[in-house]
Amino acid sequence: MAPMNADAKRILVVGPAWVGDMVMAQSLLITLMQRHPQALIDVVAPVWSKPLLARMPQVNAAFSLPVSHGKLQLRARWTLGKQLRSHHYTQAIVIPRSYKAALVPWFAKVPIRTGYKGESRYGVINDMRPLNKTLLKQTVQRYVALGLPAGADLPPPVAEPKLTVDSHNKNRLINELGLNANRKLVALLPGAEYGPSKRWPIERYRALAQRLSASDHPVWVLGSEKERSIGEQITAGCSADVVNLCGRTALEDVIDLLSLAKVAVSNDSGLMHVAAAVGCNIVAIYGSTTPEYTPPLTKKARILYENLDCSPCFKRQCPLGHTLCLNNIEIEQVMHAVTQFIRTEAKN
Secondary structure: OOOOOOOOOEEEEEOOOOHHHHHHHHHHHHHHHHHOOOOEEEEEEOHHHHHHHOOOOOEEEEEEOOOOOOOOOHHHHHHHHHHHHHHOOOEEEEOOOOOHHHHHHHHOOOOOEEEEOOOOOEOOEOEEEOOOOOOOOOHHHHHHHOOOOOOOOOOOOOOOOOOOOOHHHHHHHHHHHOOOOOOOOEEEEOOOOOOHHHOOOHHHHHHHHHHHHHOOOOEEEOOOHHHHHHHHHHHOOOOOOEEEOOOOOOHHHHHHHHOOOOEEEEEOOHHHHHHHHOOOEEEEEEOOOOOOOOOOOOOOEEEEEOOOOOOOOOOOOOOOOOOHHHHOOOHHHHHHHHHHHHHHHHHO
């Protein structure tokens, strides 16, 4: 935690609940620091996000909100808000649009509480902003706009998130896990918490891993414990240079390992945004969602998106039963995008 400056602006940000959204929220934090260089920015967020927030130099302190996702749990919110009163925040910015998300700053008696209109939040939000979805097409633009004065020109400029990498932890992981981290390393990120309509087929990830390994590219499959079985299916029958790390690493470890990959092949997921924020070249595969809404925030991305008449539907499972938005994306397309990045890197 940074030392307190009595004259600094103190800002409390209520963060979102998902990995990708939290990475995108760093663009808001960067904007706030650009506008208020002496500001102290604290973040209220789920417990899991603390390691991620620790990699954002703009964050002074992170406070965990011990509530279940989607639950009111009023007493826990009141308790945290009361504890935060002693910080004397000058402003709170509430990213989620729910009523309950605005309660902690209200209980903390923050005088200016900024957020978008949603769920009849009048009173708990007293700096209510209209959400112009025509001007603010991207999620990240909506986050950043909350850090600007009311009436500012929209859409706002967006700074790319940049997560800090722990070199010591990175080297420890390579040694302890016995990993091959040569210059042509490719990371595969096959998970997507949202549902099957965002996941490129497992058998295609497996075939891609086999082709990459045959071309002398070590492959790491990364994800949470929930993706362990997916990783096992992808690595089954592959050479020893294709390693399933799903469930074997914490979130902060994944950040450090992704910094070693030359290319990350990913569904539209939280780890896609993490990979972009540590400087990876990204091959991003979109299905039921659209890159117009949640693009990888990097100039080093190749997006594969079919843009079908039925897309984007934003459904967890294909309502038509064919998932052509993903099934039409061939292995050759992905392999070509990966090798283009590798060749470009080799020339530089």
